[in-house]
Amino acid sequence: MMTSRNRTIQISAAERVALKKRLLKITATKKKLCGVYNGDYLKLIKALPEKSIDLLFLDPPYNLNKNFHGAKFAKQDVHSYTSWLDETLAALKPFLRTTASIYICGDWYSSVSIYTAAAKHFVVRNRICWEREKGRGAKTNWKNSSEDIWFCTMSDSYTFNVDSVKLRRRVIAPYRLTDGTPKDWHETNNGQFRDSHPSNFWSDISVPFWSMAENTDHPTQKSEKLMAKLILASSNPGDLLFDPFAGSGSSLVVAKKLKRDYLGAEINEEYCLLAEKRLLLAEQDKRIQGFAQGVFWERNTQAEQDAASKTKLKK
Numbered sequence: 001m002m003t004s005r006n007r008t009i010q011i012s013a014a015e016r017v018a019l020k021k022r023l024l025k026i027t028a029t030k031k032k033l034c035g036v037y038n039g040d041y042l043k044l045i046k047a048l049p050e051k052s053i054d055l056l057f058l059d060p061p062y063n064l065n066k067n068f069h070g071a072k073f074a075k076q077d078v079h080s081y082t083s084w085l086d087e088t089l090a091a092l093k094p095f096l097r098t099t100a101s102i103y104i105c106g107d108w109y110s111s112v113s114i115y116t117a118a119a120k121h122f123v124v125r126n127r128i129c130w131e132r133e134k135g136r137g138a139k140t141n142w143k144n145s146s147e148d149i150w151f152c153t154m155s156d157s158y159t160f161n162v163d164s165v166k167l168r169r170r171v172i173a174p175y176r177l178t179d180g181t182p183k184d185w186h187e188t189n190n191g192q193f194r195d196s197h198p199s200n201f202w203s204d205i206s207v208p209f210w211s212m213a214e215n216t217d218h219p220t221q222k223s224e225k226l227m228a229k230l231i232l233a234s235s236n237p238g239d240l241l242f243d244p245f246a247g248s249g250s251s252l253v254v255a256k257k258l259k260r261d262y263l264g265a266e267i268n269e270e271y272c273l274l275a276e277k278r279l280l281l282a283e284q285d286k287r288i289q290g291f292a293q294g295v296f297w298e299r300n301t302q303a304e305q306d307a308a309s310k311t312k313l314k315k
């Protein structure tokens, strides 16, 4: 019989003491910084060398009313949010390498500001539309169930590992060549699949939920699968990822699993401790849900992923 289990990550009183000790302290030494800093990102960057970040992941409070564990962020007019974002990007820019990539998250309303502010500082290359699915239904409007992730770079010289972020999908109409061999797809014991080029429309990722091992109580946690796509595409092992609004540490945890260096700031202590706990768990378990055999899998393919990890592709 199937049983459902809430796997949301919790912190015990004893763990709290130990996790607090792991938080990053800013010292005057020139030692390489790595880990989670509990405080304003503006304080942390003062300790960073200029031109040291390879990948900047920005998941700031969106331009809407939100309560982050007591810290309330209020919706502003578009002009004010654009100015705030502009100042944030200006503060971070000196710390980016000339080859760095930058991703900035937002909903449709924040997006108006993101493009305007980002275009002042960076080369804006794309806008990924993520079909988040979960969202509150509205009686007089369309349900808000998508988010945008803007892709920018510092220059025309940047990393993009397209082969690391292919999406494995079921083949609906399996076309064969005249000799009978599959055209651009694989026959497996579990069905027919194609590894397709990653597009700027992401429909294969859900928000973390109660039965997922990565789930926490952070209200806007990004999934590890989403982070893995960005990190694999836009960095190489050993590169430094910086996340100034780290929340529950999703970007840092995935960077660690994928052997990148990582540094994050988070103003709320509770979220910092969750991030620390997840970083500890990542030492034992490097799996990323939805990413297996070097490819990302479309939704609802867990059975095929499990089977594929036991059997090799026939072709």
Ligand SMILES: C[S@@+](CC[C@H](N)C(=O)[O-])C[C@H]1O[C@@H](n2cnc3c(N)ncnc32)[C@H](O)[C@@H]1O
Pocket (backbone or CB within 6 Å): 039, 040, 041, 042, 059, 060, 061, 062, 068, 071, 218, 220, 221, 222, 223, 244, 245, 246, 247, 248, 249, 250, 251, 265, 266, 267, 268, 271
């Ligand atoms: C959208 S959430 C990030 C969620 C994160 N990506 C995750 O997967 O959990 C934004 C976070 O920024 C934090 N924050 C807001 N202002 C900050 C600041 N000036 N410095 C550091 N953290 C800040 C908030 O407490 C909140 O947790």
